[in-house]
Amino acid sequence: MSESQSPSEVPSMDSYMASLRGAISEYESGKSMRSAQAVKLQLAQELIKQEAWDDALRVLRPLWHGMTWRREGWWDLTEEVGTILREVAVKAGDGGTVVAVDWELMSSTFSQTPRQTLDITKSLDDVDTVKGKPAVVLQGRDIHSFLSATFVFEQAEGKVGEPCKSQLSVTSFASKGSSPVTMAEIKIKFEGSLKPVTIRHSTEAQEVEVRPENTSFTKVALREEHGNSDDISKERGLRSSTLIGEESLHFLPGQTRVFEMSCPLREPGKAKAISATFALAAPLFDLECITEFDHITTRDVWWSQKPARKRVVRADPHSIIILPKPPKMEIKFQALKDQYYTNEPIDLNIDIFNGEDEESLASLEVTIASDGAGSPRLPFKIIIPTAPQSDVEYKPDEETSPSAKLGSISSSDTISAVVVLGPIAIQSTYEITLQLKYNLASDLETPITRTAAIRLNIGSPFEANYDFSPRLDSRSWPSFFDPNEGKPPSADEESALGLPQKWNLTARYCCFAGEALIVEDVSLAILSLNGGVACSAIHPLPNTSLGLPILPEALAESHFDVLTQKLSLDDRRSASLDLSLLIQWRRDAPESPSNTSTLPIPRLLVASSEPRVLTKLSYSEDTLQPMVLHMEYMIENPSMHFLTFSVVMEPNDKFAFSGAKQSTIQLLPLSRRGISFNLLPNVRGEWVRPQLVVTDRYFQKVLKVAPGDGMKSDKEGILIWIPPDEE
Structure with missing residues (x-):
């Protein structure tokens, strides 16, 4: 109180x-x-x-x-x-x-x-x-220590008898104004077969060069030092030992120090770095701070002696698998192709040779990883022809990689396996890793692993662009004066009652393969119909290039007539088609299987209420008379308005024509009218331009004439080809 x-x-x-x-x-x-x-x-x-x-x-x-x-x-x-x-x-x-x-x-x-x-x-x-000299022990997971440490092995695997590089990175997050800290020693503890490592402070160590980003890189030479044996070592009659290194352990605020060391691998098994213990010896106290590597949230990186670093992307960079000795079993890929393509089933033939001096029991594990973030995981099968009961199948929803048991393989024998990949839909790069795990018959407790990997670049064999243009449809339009028009169709009749339209889709596809491919067929697939439209038929036009090899970077064309019709005559909405191009192809080699590549087609608009002018060209078949061309123009009014058009055929010095030079055409709603001209050309082997000008009298708008089959167009209008005289 x-x-x-x-x-x-x-x-x-x-x-x-x-x-x-x-x-x-x-x-x-x-x-x-x-x-x-x-x-x-x-x-x-x-x-x-x-x-x-x-x-x-x-x-x-x-x-x-x-x-x-x-x-x-x-x-x-x-x-x-x-x-x-x-x-x-x-x-x-x-x-x-x-x-x-x-x-x-x-x-x-x-x-x-x-x-x-x-x-x-x-x-x-x-x-x-204070009574006595305090000895303080701190756990890094319980406090916010200003010293942070990470430990990384350079490789995920090592072999007995070989040195293993590793790095201890220590970063001081001390306050700027604080004094540098000099540790007495740093002890690294391992789980498994690696011996503990102790780095002691040495005042005689060479001064450390500070690199950009306030970092320093030091190689620490280790020597083995035998100490007092622990109880377990005494029971086994062994002497415990520690790997000792000496280096300056002086840490400045904000500094990252990298200690690279090489540890000998002497016993097979798995080793893992557990913790680093920082020991500080001050005049009035002793302190140890234990940092466990599993509790560190900073990224693991591998530093080089040059001012550079790279991120370690392994799942557990603190551990290493120590193999008992280099494996002598071999994995060989047979008959690999230079390039694989989308939509093509892929069979990877593998030979596994047992180069060990004795019989081995083996299993094959396959892992497939994609470089692309959006690439899907692939289903595949592992087939063992000599042991069908060992076949395994992998599905993308499975978490673990499949492993096929190869059974017993005698010394110097070879066993075959096939990895079957299903057709891959998108372009990507996949890395296929084969891990052969086996045990010698004389030592079933020690696993041996052989790994082989290949990269498969999956490319698209074709790319395409498209032209979609209207054509003159020979089907009749509905008439207001036909008493049968507008009646509901019977069950056997087609239900589309709108205006029939014909379109031409030209697909120009280029071969992007590294070899010649044989195109067997080109077709269209309907994905969806939008806006109340029916697609009654798709007619592929004759294609003479089918069945012939198409060379790399060569271009080929396929043409299709597409017939569409609105379901209702009163439906004024816009309509569209979603189609895809199907190219059936195979490699130019005996017994090559057929594959089908699916190429997307942009959405196609197929209905409009705007008036338009369509054309059709035919040549006279009478070879004894002078060449006469028959041009048919069709003016369509798909709207619900009465329209009046002024039609003028302009003269041309390259041909004479018969037909009305100037006329006026009045069109009722939902009607069309044709105009015909006969052209007598006075040139041969040239493109000529018949210039028909169709003007909407009310809006004073000139309608663009759409080219038909055998024509082309530019900014000024359509062009027709006058073939040369036959010799």
């Missing part, structure tokens, strides 16, 4: 403290840990006011070790608790707690306000009541 405190106040203070402890119990029983910790901090502050340092220390020390604020990144609260704990520990003479708090508060994560010390070795200079 302080002198200023009256006796009447004591019961009320005791009651208040009891209520705080009761609140802590209630919050902890209800799993409200944040609230419980907040009340604990409040209780500690009340104890500090009463100068009950030991009681406050008993409250604050477990709070500092286990508070959720640190795990959740509430650094202001973490720093506040640490600062209060340090003040209490100084008063209570708890030197170990003072050192532990100072180690955490050295981190640049916390505020840069002046604190009690920025030199960790002087943490106890202001503590007068």
Whole structure:
């Protein structure tokens, strides 16, 4: 009780403290840990006011070790608790707690306000009541240490008798104004067959060159040092040993130091780096901070001696598989093609040769990975011709890679396997990894692994572009004067009642393969019909290039007549077709299977209410008379308006024509009318331009004439070909 405190106040203070402890119990029983910790901090502050340092220390020390604020990144609260704990520990003479708090508060994560010390070795200079020399042990997962460490093996696998490169990267996140830290030693602990490594500080070590980004690279030479045997080693009659290296362990704030070392691999099995222990020897205390590599969230990288680094993308870079000896079984791919294509089934023939001196029991595991982020996982099969019961099939929804049992393989024997990939729909690059796992018949406990990998570039054999243009349809249009028009169709009749239209789709496809391919067929597939339209027929036009080899980068064409019709005559909506181009092809080799590549076609618009002018060209078949060309123009009015058109055929010095030079045509709604001309050309072997000008009298709009079969067009209109005279 302080002198200023009256006796009447004591019961009320005791009651208040009891209520705080009761609140802590209630919050902890209800799993409200944040609230419980907040009340604990409040209780500690009340104890500090009463100068009950030991009681406050008993409250604050477990709070500092286990508070959720640190795990959740509430650094202001973490720093506040640490600062209060340090003040209490100084008063209570708890030197170990003072050192532990100072180690955490050295981190640049916390505020840069002046604190009690920025030199960790002087943490106890202001503590007068410490008894003895504290030995502090900190777990990196329980505090926010300013030293972070990662450990990476260069390779995922190694072999007995060979050295294995590895790197320990240590980064100091100490505050800018803090003093450099010199560790006495760093001990690396392994799980498995690797011996522990200790790097000791040496004042005689060569000064480390600081590279860009405040990094340094050091190669540490290791030597084996035998020490006192532990209990297990004594039972086995073995002497324990440690790999020792000496290097400067001086760490500047913000510096990353990379220690590269080479460890000998002497025992088969799996080894994993578990932790790094930083040991600090100060005049007034000793400290060890244990950093477990599995709890480090920074990315694992491999540093080179030059100022460069690369990210390690292995799933577990802290571990290494140590193989007993180099495998003598071989994996050979047979008859690989230079290029594989989409929509083509792929068979990878594999020969597995047993070069061991004795019989082996083997299994084959296949993994397929794609370089593209959007590429799908592939289904595949592993077929063993000599053991069909061992065949396995992999589906993309399975998490583990399939493994086919190859059985027993005698020395110097070969067994065959086939990896069958289904047709791949999109272009991508796949890496196929084969892992042959086997055991010698004389040593079934020691696995041996042989790995082989290939990259398959899956390319598209064809690319195409398209022309889609209207053609003159010979089918009749509905008539208002026909009493049968508009009647519902019978069950056997076609249900489309709209205006019939004919279109021509020209597909120009180019061969992007690295070899000649034989195109067997080209067709169209209807994916969907949009806007109330029916596609009554698709007629492929004759194609003389089918069945012949198409060379790389060569161009070929296929033409299709597409007949469409609206389902209802009153439907004025726009309509479209979704089609795809199907190219059936095979390699130019005996017994090559046929494949079908599917190429997308942009959406095709097939209905419009705007008037248009279509053409049709035919040549005179009478070879004894002068050449006469028959031009037929059709003016269509698919709208619901009465339209009047002015029609003018302009003269041309390359041909004479018969027909109305100038006329006026009136069209009812949903009607069309044809105009015919006979052309007598006076040139041969040239393109000529018949210029028919059709003008909408009301809107004064000139309609563009659509070219028909055997014609082409440019900005000025259509062109027709006048063939040369036959010799």
